[in-house]
Each structure stands twice: as C-alpha cells, then as structure tokens.
Amino acid sequence: MKSTVRLDYQFTVTDCIKATVSDMLTPLEDPTILCDGLTVDFTSQSNSADVFWDFGVPGVNTDTSSLLKPTFTFPGPGAYKVTLYAGTKSPCGDTTEFIFNVSNPVLPEFFWTGQTCFEAQAVDFRPITGFPAGTTYLWEFDSTAAFPTFTQPNPPIQSWSVPGKHYISLSVKVGFCTYTKRDSIEISYLSANVDAGPNQTVSLGEWARLRATGGSDYYWYADDEVEMSSRITANTLARMEEVDTVKFYVRARDEFGCEGLDSTLVFVLNGDAPGPINFFSPNGDGVNDEFDLKSINPDNAYSLVIFNRWGSEVWSVKEYQNDWSGVDYGYNELPDGTYYYILHDQGEVIYKSAITLMRDTDGRP
Structure with missing residues (x-):
C-alpha cells in the first residue's frame, strides 16, 4: 500500500533593492x-x-x-x-x-668604527641587518659630511667639516616596503685627555715650571706676553716678570691623532707679599680675623667653597670678598680645626688647599 506524506515549507523572500557588497583592501591592491x-x-x-x-x-x-x-x-x-x-x-x-x-618587521641596524675626534676623524659605517638580494639602500648624512648621501650598503669612510652632533639615517627598500633607522654621532673637538698640570704660585722674577701630560706634539702659549724656555715640549719654564695671574694653555695630540687643550694658572706674587694663608683666627681681636685670599683673588671674582674634615660642605659664596669669618650657612661659629677650600671660576678650579681655623690664639699659628 502506497502512502503519501505532505510537507509544507515557508520561505521569506526579501526584495534587496540595493545589494550589500563586502570588500577589503588587500596586498594585491596595496x-x-x-x-x-x-x-x-x-x-x-x-x-x-x-x-x-x-x-x-x-x-x-x-x-x-x-x-x-x-x-x-x-x-x-x-x-x-x-x-x-x-x-x-x-x-x-x-x-x-x-x-x-x-612576517616579522624589518629593522635596519648599523654600527660605526673609527676615530670620532674632529682632528683625526675617519668613521666607517656598516649595516648589521642582512637583507635579501634586490634591496636598495640610501644612507643620508647632513650637508657638512664628506659624502652627504650614498646608495650602496657600505658607504666610504666618512668625515665632517664641522664638529658637533651629526645625524645619520639608513633607509632600505625591500620589495614595496621602505624601512629607516636613524641615529646620531658626536664629532668632538679637542677631546684628547691633555693635562697642563696644577695651578701654582711663584714669586716675582721666578720661573714657573710647567709640565704637561697626555699627548705629544705639545704647544704652549699664554694669555700674556711671557718668556718661555720652549713652546713645543711637554715640560717648559716661564719667567714671571710681572705681578699678575697668567693663564697658560697647552695643546697636544694623542696617539690616535686627536688633539686636546688644557690650561693652568700661575699666580705671581711680589717677593715681599705673602701667598695664600693657611691659618686664621676669627676671634675679633683685629688680627687675622678673616680668611684673606687677596693674593690669588685680587678682584673678588672667584667663588669659594669650604668643606669640613669629613668632606661636608659648610659654606660657599660667589664672588668671594675675602671676608669669611669661620661660620656656617646659618652664621654659626664653626669649631676650631682644619677645613678645606676650593676657589673656582664657574667650576674651573683656581686653587685648593687646607686652612686651619683657631680662635683661641693671638692671631699667629
């Protein structure tokens, strides 16, 4: 016997007047x-x-x-x-x-070797990252560089016509993509570690002994007319014939060809005038009551910093008037003892030594 089953279906028909189209930007297009x-x-x-x-x-x-x-x-x-x-x-x-x-991002990297001092500069740049065949390169330096731009992986030895900070960029194009690395390099001027020696005090008519270290091919000169035994040796003598403070400069070259410049001061005192004192007694008796540094600070132009024996700063002043009376920042009397001082001009040490403070005395050590 044959049976018949009836199934009913319902369809919802939507009239899409405007069809929706899904589309995205792909690498085929960009x-x-x-x-x-x-x-x-x-x-x-x-x-x-x-x-x-x-x-x-x-x-x-x-x-x-x-x-x-x-x-x-x-x-x-x-x-x-x-x-x-x-x-x-x-x-x-x-x-x-x-x-x-x-894929992982491409990060171009580079390094450099060579001398970065201005006097002997010769800098060799090389990329670190390996890139596939067909990669194009663009090195960009500033306009003061010997080679402002270069389009090969390894640029020539580079130098600049002025010292200071210079910017470098390496751009590589791999396929359709360009990647850039930027950095900077400091081309230093007179950076060799040349030392003109400590400041010193001599009497009028004496020879100051100047001793430089840290290089070769020395050349000495001063900010005043001074007779010197030699200007082109590390050690030289300078005859001090005027009561004055003379600044001597020495320029030299190190083993890499880099040059450096340093200076030292020579304080010239009259033969009858005392040098910097190492003792004073601020007790109000009118004798040696103030820390007098007129012999090396005649114009009151230098700054003074005082330290106690443990290295703690207890007093300081700009344009020292040669009048410290042995007090701290709160103008409290400091105890007797040995203190240390630095006389400087905007951070450049002019003179440093020890000073003994003793109130219970007649003004003499």
Whole structure:
C-alpha cells in the first residue's frame, strides 16, 4: 500500500533593492599594508558601514573588530584567513575572505668604527641587518659630511667639516616596503685627555715650571706676553716678570691623532707679599680675623667653597670678598680645626688647599 506524506515549507523572500557588497583592501591592491610587520592597517571597501572583521587567529575569539579601518597586530608570522562580513544586520549581507601572509618587521641596524675626534676623524659605517638580494639602500648624512648621501650598503669612510652632533639615517627598500633607522654621532673637538698640570704660585722674577701630560706634539702659549724656555715640549719654564695671574694653555695630540687643550694658572706674587694663608683666627681681636685670599683673588671674582674634615660642605659664596669669618650657612661659629677650600671660576678650579681655623690664639699659628 502506497502512502503519501505532505510537507509544507515557508520561505521569506526579501526584495534587496540595493545589494550589500563586502570588500577589503588587500596586498594585491596595496602591498605596503604589510610593511609594518605583524601590525596591519585594514580598510573596508564595502558599501555598508555595518561590518564585522574576523582576523583568523586560531583558537582566539577576541580577534575581531567592527571598525571600518581597524588596526590589528597578529601574534606571530604566518598566513591568516581574514574574513569581512558586511551588512551583518541585513538579510542582504555579504562576506569576503583573503589570506594575509604577515612576517616579522624589518629593522635596519648599523654600527660605526673609527676615530670620532674632529682632528683625526675617519668613521666607517656598516649595516648589521642582512637583507635579501634586490634591496636598495640610501644612507643620508647632513650637508657638512664628506659624502652627504650614498646608495650602496657600505658607504666610504666618512668625515665632517664641522664638529658637533651629526645625524645619520639608513633607509632600505625591500620589495614595496621602505624601512629607516636613524641615529646620531658626536664629532668632538679637542677631546684628547691633555693635562697642563696644577695651578701654582711663584714669586716675582721666578720661573714657573710647567709640565704637561697626555699627548705629544705639545704647544704652549699664554694669555700674556711671557718668556718661555720652549713652546713645543711637554715640560717648559716661564719667567714671571710681572705681578699678575697668567693663564697658560697647552695643546697636544694623542696617539690616535686627536688633539686636546688644557690650561693652568700661575699666580705671581711680589717677593715681599705673602701667598695664600693657611691659618686664621676669627676671634675679633683685629688680627687675622678673616680668611684673606687677596693674593690669588685680587678682584673678588672667584667663588669659594669650604668643606669640613669629613668632606661636608659648610659654606660657599660667589664672588668671594675675602671676608669669611669661620661660620656656617646659618652664621654659626664653626669649631676650631682644619677645613678645606676650593676657589673656582664657574667650576674651573683656581686653587685648593687646607686652612686651619683657631680662635683661641693671638692671631699667629
């Protein structure tokens, strides 16, 4: 016996007057969207603002976005199937997919070797990162460089016409992508560690003994007319024939060809005048009550810093008036004992020594 079963179906037919089309920008249209490595800027080209992205990371359900132009960073290199749904709230929605092959970003690096002092500069730049065949290079230096630009992997030995900080960039183009690394280099002037020796005090008519270290090819000169036994040796003598403070300079070259400059002061005292004192007694008796440094600070132009025997600063002043009376910052009398002082001109040490403070005395050590 043959039986008949009747099944009824209901269909909803929607009249899509305007069809929704899902479309995205892909590397086929713009290869540069993969130039940032694992981070990709996506663009919906759909004709609907109602979109939903699935970036295709396996085992992850948070790799989504509803933005028209989302940015997404993939967890690692690989091929990811990216799906774009357009018109998600419409029965006339559409879907498109594309495989994005992402890779780690290219980070160009470079290093340099050689001398960076201005007098003997010769700097050799080399890229560190290896790049595939067909990569193009662009080195860019500033306009004061011997070679402002260069388009090969290894530029010639570089130098600059002025000292100071100079900027360097290396741009490499791999396929459709350009990557740039920027850095700076300091070309120093007179940076060799030349030492003109300590400041000294001599009597009028004596010879000052000048001793320089730290280089070769020395040349001495002064800020005043002074007779010198030699200007081109490390050690020389200078005859001091006027009561004055004379600044001597020495310029020299080190083993690498870098030059340096240093200076030292010679205080010239009248034969009858005392040098810097090493004792004073601020007890109000009118004798030796103030720390008098007129012999080396005649114009009251230098700054003075006082330290106690443990190295703690107890007093300081700019443009010292040769009138310290043995007090601290609160004008409290400091105890008797030995103190240490530095006389300086904007950080440059003019003179440093010890001074004994003793109040219970007749003003004489």
